[in-house]
Amino acid sequence: MSHDELADKEPSSSEEFQLAPTGSKFRSLSPAPIPIPASPGIRSLVDSVSDETVNVDVMASHQSENGSISTASSTVSLLESEKAAYEFLAQTPVRSTDAHLIEFSEALRTVAKALRQVAEGKAAAQAEAAEWKRKYELETAQKQQSKIRGYSSCISNNLDKLASQLTLETPAPDQLGCCGKHGICAHQVLQDEVPGPIPRSNHKVGGRKAPFKLSWGCNGDKNGQHKHDFVSFEKGDITTAERSNKQILLKWESPPQTVLFITKPNSSSVRVLCAEMVRWLREYKNVNIFVDPRVSKELLTEDSYYNFVQTWDNDDDIKMLHTKVDLIVTLGGDGTVLWAASLFKGPVPPVVAFALGSLGFMTPFPSEHYRELLDNVLNGPFSITLRNRIQCHVIRDAAKDEIVTEEPFLVLNEVTIDRGISSYLTNLEVYCDSSFVTCVQGDGLIISTTSGSTAYSLAAGGSMVHPQVPGILFTPICPHSLSFRPLILPEYVTLRVQVPYNSRGHAWASFDGKDRKQLSPGDALICSISPWPVPTACLVDSTTDFFRSIHEGLHWNLRKSQSFDGPRD
Template sequence: MSLNQNIINFIQFAWQDSFGNGDVNSLGSNPENGSSLAQSEKAVEELLTQQTPMLATDDHLIEFSEALRTVAKALRGSAEGKALAQAEAAEWKRRYELERSKNQELLHKAPLNGVCADESGNKGMDHLAKSPRRHGQENGKSERYSLERICSHDVLQDGGESNSPNGCNNKLKRKASFKLSWGCKGQANDQHKKEIVSFESGNITTADRSSKQISLTWETNPQTVIIFTKPNSTSVRVLSVEMVRWLREHKGLNVYVEPRVKAELLSESSSFDFVQTWEDDKEISLLHPKVDLVITLGGDGTVLWAASMFKGPVPPIVPFSMGSLGFMTPFHSEQYRDCLEAVLKGPISITLRHRLQCHIIRDKARHDYETEENTLVLNEVTIDRGISSYLTNLECYCDNSFVTCVQGDGLILSTTSGSTAYSLAAGGSMVHPQVPGILFTPICPHSLSFRPLILPDHVTVRVQVPFNSRSSAWVSFDGKGRKQLEAGDALVCSIAPWPVSTACQVESTHDFLRSIHDGLHWNLRKTQSSDGPRDT
């Protein structure tokens, strides 16, 4: 094959892979393609090195070779990603086949063990009877019970009498207990740990695992509160003066406020010099261990603001509504005394709101230490086209699986708390804030079939601006702190280990429904009158 032919082949492969039919398997699963691509890429490199030195003025050639290098880099990245995903898929397939053949084997042996079919003639899970085994054995280190095995189909067979409804005397007594293990990210070094739950009777129920209404009970009295207030609002300013005084004089609490608010309070009266504040945002992140409660006076934006001040754990927030909408602010400011009395006494219902931790990885960063700091969001992280008039082109991956390519105005990765904010406006579902998950909502996708997704809470989502993108993209965090994403840069996002707990007026579900009824007038319609045509 001539070198020129090689270049043509290479460009064809590059074109197909980058802009072609979107078939993830097309390149990696065809070894011929892979090797021809590699040969062509090599040949192009050879050609480029064999070229007589180019004149500095030969701009087209320089541009062309740069473009080829970029394409080669993108191709290599994409092929590596695909290979990884395929290896993982192959491993799962192997495990599945192994499990299936083991089950088949047991199925054949089962009649000899006295296991019978159910009424439908099928053999349920119970036919996977094995030799007697005690629960204690599951704690052993044998490979069979390694934590990777997430469920046990095993049945204890201890020689007792059967109570089988179909009269089959199969000596099965009860199922074996087992454990399920969850991978979870630890705080230290982000190491993966396992959370293990035992199922004593061998029955999986969600009753103990589901996220229930959470109640907070103080074990010692709260002593320190921090108040965040919406700026430039006279009503907020008036209330903050009154509330700080009441908290000190009637409740004997230590009060922290923002430096701006301390100046406002001192301008009212010098008697407010007991109020504490901080110098810079770094200092406030150290306040967490001292503060028992956060109070916000404003709208949802003030709750977002308060949460953003805590880059790690966040004390419980009591949000007073002094804005127009107030999805996350159930408390009425007029009754602040009663509300705070109840909260300080406890117990209180809380909504545990998950946050997303977002991290930008720059293509030009060569070392781990060059990565940027994590940003935590309570509502969402948005990747959009900013001032560019081109479509955004965003490649999205969920763990190592390719999700899709977003071509449109952008993408919202939202928490369930944020599901009623920007994500809702872009067509995403409204989700109860205690449902753990990540909403994947496109903004004006240029495609008829791009419906929003909800992903489970354990995944890591990666959104990458491809090398062939016409423009850069912009990221914003809860509507703030815009950052540019250049071609090759990626945003990586997962559920953060530090949720935000907000106090409920009644309880989580009641408050959520109230906010969608009162705030959005959800499904408000005049009731149809009873007169008129009826089914006969």
């Protein structure tokens, strides 16, 4: 709306009009509308005021797209307009006592005052809205977690009752020298089972999940026990009491009974090996086998012998898988491990990953020796890497008043927020807990686990980090800035990535390279470390496997050695 149009606009019959932001977003937070007297005399005088003196265009800038109050540039022009209005008043001598002129100058002062209040009110309203939104998101995330905890404690009470009955047959953990103080037992994981009807396929599986215990070896001492207090502060002096980089061992307390197979699709070598391994496990180890519906069909097409193999019918069955499966075997590459992890939105059973892909960073087990290797794992103990996952909540601006948000995604590698098909720079605001981190202007941002540090984050210039390091990687993708270096943050922080209201386009989030979700201006993504890591079995141990992967998989720092002959010191 130009100032001419504005001046042409007739005031209401009440002889007053109101100046207030017309956008809906911050309407309730904006300063109260200010009445401005209006009369026909004002109209003629406004016509005579030049563009430089009163920039009435600024009023139009309040009505940006979506009805929201817009950008900082409008704030600047608002202030300029106010200044111009005062300058105009100072320069223009009152030549007559014309009541209209006085009325006009009063109106102009009111306009100037109103413009300033709108500018100030807008900034305050935006800050307040952002703060409320952040609080709301944190509260929703906490509610979600306490809901899960609520389930667990309800089940744990029942399990406690059950456990007290079982003590007649089973020695108490302390008698066993079991985890108690020293580690984490499988039954702690079992307590998180979600209550509900027993799925149809349940009747086929006999017995209960095999309990196991975890222990932390120290400096190669595999019998060493993990102490929970890493930091001591005796006599007021803070010392590091324990080193946290312990190799974790998993020891079965009774033999595992059920194995789940997850396999790469469309590969005949994988199909053949899967059938062979399932037969061997059944005949020589007498374990129950679970496979996904596609593999079940493939096995039954091959031979009706495989009709002992169990599968699932729906998502509810998948949710209960962790209560039945002792061990997951994956046949494929890293993508298959990611796929297997994505089936488990809660606790994940240990994963034994056989390498049938091209790179196989997270698949240390050579398939040729599967008998011997599976034998070792089924007997235990074996080393595991506890790979942290990041849980990601998408918070829609449109749904910010709703308590129930979309289901969170759990990523083993990373969540990527990028510009998708948009040709504009991505514009993302990032907050870490309550601190503003930065604005990402570039192709996007990768928020990665340490396991994912060797995947997309590495390609975007991030560091490689040992998977057992507790941290979150913050890696920009093609930032349009010379000084934007990647960061590694502690694992306890919560990150919020916000698409600003004034962003030119949408952003896209993808989770371990899948499930792309569009993020509109105002939408946010909240990321924090999930309480459900993925335990992957090591071929040797976590560190040896990591170095083998970066040497063999990525040819890290491969260079011909310098020859012995030549100049010397």
